[in-house]
Amino acid sequence: MDNPVIVAIDGPSGTGKSSTSKAVAAKLGLSYLDTGAQYRAITWWMLNNGIDVNDPAAVADTAGKAVVVSGTDPLDPQISVDGVDVTMPIRSQEVTAAVSAVSAVPEVRSRMVEYQRAAAASAAAGIVVEGRDIGTTVLPDATAKIFLTASAAVRAARRSTELNGTVSVAATQEALTRRDAADSGRKTSPLAMAADAVEVDTSELTLDQVVDRVVALVEQKLATVR
Ligand SMILES: Nc1ncnc2c1ncn2[C@@H]1O[C@H](COP(=O)(O)OP(=O)(O)O)[C@@H](O)[C@H]1O
Numbered sequence: 001m002d003n004p005v006i007v008a009i010d011g012p013s014g015t016g017k018s019s020t021s022k023a024v025a026a027k028l029g030l031s032y033l034d035t036g037a038q039y040r041a042i043t044w045w046m047l048n049n050g051i052d053v054n055d056p057a058a059v060a061d062t063a064g065k066a067v068v069v070s071g072t073d074p075l076d077p078q079i080s081v082d083g084v085d086v087t088m089p090i091r092s093q094e095v096t097a098a099v100s101a102v103s104a105v106p107e108v109r110s111r112m113v114e115y116q117r118a119a120a121a122s123a124a125a126g127i128v129v130e131g132r133d134i135g136t137t138v139l140p141d142a143t144a145k146i147f148l149t150a151s152a153a154v155r156a157a158r159r160s161t162e163l164n165g166t167v168s169v170a171a172t173q174e175a176l177t178r179r180d181a182a183d184s185g186r187k188t189s190p191l192a193m194a195a196d197a198v199e200v201d202t203s204e205l206t207l208d209q210v211v212d213r214v215v216a217l218v219e220q221k222l223a224t225v226r
């Protein structure tokens with residue numbers, strides 16, 4: 001039997017990682033893992049349990065307590081913490097504002113990376129894993145590594161539309177740029193493009209075009225390894 005296909009899709013917020021990863025996984029018959037959702041889930045748990053998310057020692061002390069379970073179906077991705085379905089609440093502004101501080105704590109990362117590697121190891125046909133450090137740190141031997149980019153203005157416009165214009169494009173762009181800086185500047189496995197990743201700038205592409213390009217890149221890689 002062929003080896004499982006591992007596709008790593010990294011990049012900053014709003015570049016299209018989730019939309020692209022789900023579509024690519026569905027097209028290629030692979031599982032799907034949203035690692036950003038896992039960091040959001042543990043952040044939700046910290047906020048819900050009154051942990052000061054700006055106190056790295058408090059976050060580190062409690063990082064092992066939350067049990068995060070991620071679904072890997074690209075058509076119905078779900079996530080729970082301690083048995084509570086948090087698929088919707090992890091998208092709140094409160095969680096979005098706190099997640100970079102929580103995800104910078106090494107104890108949080110090592111626990112999430114364990115979950116992520118276990119999910120990849122148990123995906124029979126293979127998996128598309130999206131995040132910030134998948135190609136560099138979590139799955140450095142991935143079959144194909146993609147790094148999605150887009151201008152900050154385009155990313156902010158996409159996010160603002162998603163929020164039905166309830167938050168202005170300018171405020172969205174400021175928050176997004178702040179989170180990029182925190183994610184790129186942290187010590188432990190920052191947001192970065194792997195040396196062997198292929199960059200796809202999605203600013204001027206439709207989602208379908210991005211998906212086709214990523215599927216073609218994966219197929220090219222498979223043709224060379226199989
Ligand atoms: N190529 C694209 N063109 C236009 N809109 C897009 C494109 N890719 C994604 N989107 C939209 O932009 C928003 C952010 O996409 P998402 O996949 O959640 O990005 P990320 O996971 O990188 O944060 C979503 O509303 C999505 O529908």
Ligand SMILES: Nc1ccn([C@@H]2O[C@H](COP(=O)(O)OP(=O)(O)O)[C@@H](O)[C@H]2O)c(=O)n1
Pocket residue numbers: 012013014035036037039040099100101103104130131132133134179183
């Ligand atoms: N592999 C990953 C994925 C996400 N994250 C963190 O989780 C946050 C939320 O990730 P996300 O993918 O849900 O963010 P969006 O792109 O949806 O805005 C990021 O801003 C990072 O702080 C990370 O540190 N490492």
